[in-house]
Structure formats: C-alpha cells, structure tokens
Amino acid sequence: MTSVYILYHINExxxxxxxxxxxxxxxxxxxxxxxxxxxxxxxxEGFRDYPERWSIRRRTMDKTSWTDGFDIATHRKIEKKRNASEEAVRSSNDP
Known part of the structure; x- marks a missing residue:
C-alpha cells in the first residue's frame, strides 16, 4: 500500500x-x-517561536482510520480489543 506523510505544526x-x-x-x-x-x-514568523511543535504522520492511502469510532468526551480514537486472528490480518495490511 502507498503511504503519504502529513506535515503538521501542533498548536501551543x-x-x-x-x-x-x-x-x-x-x-x-x-x-x-x-x-x-x-x-x-x-x-x-510563528514557526520559529515553537521549533519543537513539528509532527510528521505517516498514513496509508485508501485505508480508513478511526473505524472503531471516537470518545465524544475526549475526541480520542477508540481502539477495540481484537482477537489474535483479527490482529494478524490487521498487521499484514499495515506497511
């Protein structure tokens, strides 16, 4: 699968x-x-004041993220526990 890299500058x-x-x-x-x-x-300007705030995230093209949803209170990703066979399939699909 093809990966892309997203560049962020994280807010203070x-x-x-x-x-x-x-x-x-x-x-x-x-x-x-x-x-x-x-x-x-x-x-x-602005970026030089926060040199530690850079983030590069690798993502896989044509792959849906956050498939288990998110917590409405924290907006954090939910990751359901998977059994060993599901995890093996999931790992084989990741680059």
Missing part, C-alpha cells in the same frame, strides 16, 4: 500526540520531503 495548547489540533501544512510522498518543507519554513 495541545499535546503533540493529539489529533486535529494543528496546522496541516502539506501532504508529501516521502518523510524526507516533509522534513525538507520544515527546513524551508521553520524560520518563518
């Missing part, structure tokens, strides 16, 4: 592992291209 009041609390700055074909984008804009 959010933890870097939270979802949807940052500026989505680009979608790249490789992690190296995403890192190059950081090098190009890291000294721009």
């Amino acid at each position: 009041h959010c933890e870097p592992d939270e979802h949807h609390h940052g500026k989505r700055l680009g979608l790249f074909s490789t992690a190296e291209k995403a890192r190059e984008a950081i090098r190009q804009i890291r000294d721009a």
Whole structure:
C-alpha cells in the first residue's frame, strides 16, 4: 500500500500526540520531503517561536482510520480489543 506523510505544526495548547489540533501544512510522498518543507519554513514568523511543535504522520492511502469510532468526551480514537486472528490480518495490511 502507498503511504503519504502529513506535515503538521501542533498548536501551543495541545499535546503533540493529539489529533486535529494543528496546522496541516502539506501532504508529501516521502518523510524526507516533509522534513525538507520544515527546513524551508521553520524560520518563518510563528514557526520559529515553537521549533519543537513539528509532527510528521505517516498514513496509508485508501485505508480508513478511526473505524472503531471516537470518545465524544475526549475526541480520542477508540481502539477495540481484537482477537489474535483479527490482529494478524490487521498487521499484514499495515506497511
């Protein structure tokens, strides 16, 4: 499966592992291209004040995420426990 790399700059009041609390700055074909984008804009106003807030996330094309839903109180992803055979199939589908 094809992977893409999403570049985010996470907002100051959010933890870097939270979802949807940052500026989505680009979608790249490789992690190296995403890192190059950081090098190009890291000294721009605002970004230079928060150099630790970068995040590059790999996602698989044509694969649905968050299939188990989300908690309405926290907006965190729900991951149901799977049995061993389901987990084996899920792992074989991940790059």
